[in-house]
Amino acid sequence: MAGRAREGQGASRGVPVGRRASIALGGALLGGAAPVAVEVAPGAFVLPGEAAEASAANLGAIANTGFLLGRDAVAVVDPGGSLAHGQRLRRAVEAATRLPIRHVILTHAHPDHVLGGAAFADLGAEVVAHARLPAALAQRREFDRRVLAREVGEAAAGSDALAPTRLVADRLALDLGGRVLDLRAWPTAHTDHDLTVLDSGAGMLWAGDLLFLGRIPALEGSLAGWLRVLAALRDLPAVRAVPGHGPASVPWPEAAADLARYLEALRDGTRAAIAAGIGIAEAPSRVAPEEARRWPLAEAYHARNVTVAYRELEWE
Amino acid sequence: MHPAFPRRPLLLAGLSLPAIAHAQGIEPAETPRRAARWHDLRQAILGDRPVAPAGAALDLTAPARAQDAALVPIAIALSAEIAPQVTTLTLVVDENPLPLAAVFRAGQPGALRALTARIRVDAYTLLHAVAETADGRLLEAARFVKAAGGCSAPIGGDLEAARQRMGRMRLALPEGPPGPGRAVPVQVAISHPNTSGLQMDPLTRLSIPAEYIREIRVTYAGAEVIGVAPDISIAENPTFGFTLAGEPGGELRVEAADNRDRRFAGTWTLGTTG
Numbered sequence: 001m002a003g004r005a006r007e008g009q010g011a012s013r014g015v016p017v018g019r020r021a022s023i024a025l026g027g028a029l030l031g032g033a034a035p036v037a038v039e040v041a042p043g044a045f046v047l048p049g050e051a052a053e054a055s056a057a058n059l060g061a062i063a064n065t066g067f068l069l070g071r072d073a074v075a076v077v078d079p080g081g082s083l084a085h086g087q088r089l090r091r092a093v094e095a096a097t098r099l100p101i102r103h104v105i106l107t108h109a110h111p112d113h114v115l116g117g118a119a120f121a122d123l124g125a126e127v128v129a130h131a132r133l134p135a136a137l138a139q140r141r142e143f144d145r146r147v148l149a150r151e152v153g154e155a156a157a158g159s160d161a162l163a164p165t166r167l168v169a170d171r172l173a174l175d176l177g178g179r180v181l182d183l184r185a186w187p188t189a190h191t192d193h194d195l196t197v198l199d200s201g202a203g204m205l206w207a208g209d210l211l212f213l214g215r216i217p218a219l220e221g222s223l224a225g226w227l228r229v230l231a232a233l234r235d236l237p238a239v240r241a242v243p244g245h246g247p248a249s250v251p252w253p254e255a256a257a258d259l260a261r262y263l264e265a266l267r268d269g270t271r272a273a274i275a276a277g278i279g280i281a282e283a284p285s286r287v288a289p290e291e292a293r294r295w296p297l298a299e300a301y302h303a304r305n306v307t308v309a310y311r312e313l314e315w316e
Numbered sequence: 317m318h319p320a321f322p323r324r325p326l327l328l329a330g331l332s333l334p335a336i337a338h339a340q341g342i343e344p345a346e347t348p349r350r351a352a353r354w355h356d357l358r359q360a361i362l363g364d365r366p367v368a369p370a371g372a373a374l375d376l377t378a379p380a381r382a383q384d385a386a387l388v389p390i391a392i393a394l395s396a397e398i399a400p401q402v403t404t405l406t407l408v409v410d411e412n413p414l415p416l417a418a419v420f421r422a423g424q425p426g427a428l429r430a431l432t433a434r435i436r437v438d439a440y441t442l443l444h445a446v447a448e449t450a451d452g453r454l455l456e457a458a459r460f461v462k463a464a465g466g467c468s469a470p471i472g473g474d475l476e477a478a479r480q481r482m483g484r485m486r487l488a489l490p491e492g493p494p495g496p497g498r499a500v501p502v503q504v505a506i507s508h509p510n511t512s513g514l515q516m517d518p519l520t521r522l523s524i525p526a527e528y529i530r531e532i533r534v535t536y537a538g539a540e541v542i543g544v545a546p547d548i549s550i551a552e553n554p555t556f557g558f559t560l561a562g563e564p565g566g567e568l569r570v571e572a573a574d575n576r577d578r579r580f581a582g583t584w585t586l587g588t589t590g
Binding site for chain 1: 389488
């Protein structure tokens with residue numbers, strides 16, 4: 001998916017941009033290399049995040065974000081990790097279409113996915129999220145903003161999440177005009193408020209952080225729950241998926257294999273450590289070290305994943 | 317009040333409010349405010365008694381950056397010379413709303429030699445351990461821990477399931493039962509949500525009342541091994557490690573009570589298989 005980019009053409013037509021390969025943004029606007037929105041399906045675009053921790057260099061743009069065009073409206077999926085990231089995404093939308101952004105969908109409350117919301121605050125779009133997201137956001141928002149300011153510096157100023165205006169307890173159909181998105185709220189998995197978007201017409205699953213590739217998964221919700229939800233996601237009628245972290249789109253369900261292997265190794269290794277009387281302080285360095293070594297950023301997340309898994313499994 | 321169980325939560329809570337506001341979660345380690353705070357806390361908990369640096373006598377271990385602010389494993393190791401003389405260990409999480417996390421009392425000499433616990437950490441904090449010896453000396457050690465939000469973090473999993481499990485206990489003897497001349501590590505865990513009173517129900521948005529274990533007593537073959545007076549800074553499912561000496565084949569008994577006066581007990585006969 002290299003940047004087969006063309007500068008903003010077709011932006012004035014007010015219709016889905018159809019089969020043009022991808023949309024580039026004016027480099028001058030950004031003061032740097034032009035990020036490229038990849039058209040992963042007709043009228044569906046992904047702005048791939050960088051496989052790194054948030055920093056001044058990447059402005060917090062570390063998660064995949066994107067948008068879908070219908071006949072009448074645009075839905076944004078995850079507004080990004082900072083105001084700058086959100087603005088970049090918004091320019092990508094505006095380069096692709098003049099249709100209004102009517103929906104901002106949040107796959108979950110993690111800062112790399114939601115703190116770009118401020119870039120869309122003036123639009124009055126409905127903000128759609130899992131029914132449990134508001135509580136999670138209330139709990140972490142201020143802390144996450146402070147951390148972003150420390151990681152990204154002054155450029156983080158103005159970054160903030162949008163408050164959800166429409167909550168999904170189970171399923172919701174969003175009609176963009178000729179394109180109906182099937183939103184599903186899942187039981188506790190990556191977090192306790194994961195939401196996916198199935199673009200049935202395109203056979204494309206927007207998985208949020210229920211799917212990681214090329215970056216070690218981060219477990220916050222439930223290990224057993226994530227494995228169950230992943231099994232359910234594999235059965236959805238999709239042939240491609242957009243992961244929360246990784247390439248813009250990947251074959252589905254084949255691309256779930258690495259994640260499933262990691263989660264199973266984490267589960268089996270943690271159970272074995274508990275059975276052997278290894279304490280929670282020592283377990284992180286002793287559970288599934290070979291599996292962890294296969295993943296970028298393992299040093300930042302594997303120990304925490306083991307801690308979360310241990311906490312869950314020791315009373316199962 | 318038993319001198320080993322100083323409970324002055326109101327005083328400590330009052331003292332903590334302005335400092336918490338200052339702390340804003342991520343203040344660095346070396347600030348005059350932190351030193352002043354520990355000075356005040358020490359005064360409130362231990363009074364005017366002199367406290368000396370523990371040096372090599374006491375090693376306090378905690379992760380520099382916690383993996384989970386609601387479950388931070390800590391360990392206190394006493395040197396071989398000092399261990400038999402230590403009668404109590406006091407654990408303080410300076411920046412927590414209720415800083416006094418727990419007081420551990422040795423029932424048998426050496427029981428506190430290798431102590432472990434799991435705490436909540438609400439903001440970047442100094443952690444203090446103070447050992448009291450039989451001859452009345454106080455020895456302190458400190459660690460800085462980066463973690464935030466641990467006191468108000470949601471409970472892991474489902475609160476209802478946790479309530480139904482309440483009082484179940486687990487015992488781990490990674491090195492087997494004790495034997496003649498061989499003291500062994502023991503870990504005891506009590507299933508209990510141990511809510512801090514600072515957590516919120518994600519659906520009702522109402523705060524969850526504090527329900528927490530406030531007393532634990534462990535005996536072996538009828539004699540006390542260790543007593544613990546924990547508070548809300550202890551993580552859910554309170555889990556403690558200590559050292560047990562004795563003959564094999566005795567009965568280990570754990571008795572616990574929470575602040576609602578629910579009482580829990582577990583017994584295990586420590587045979588050759590542990």
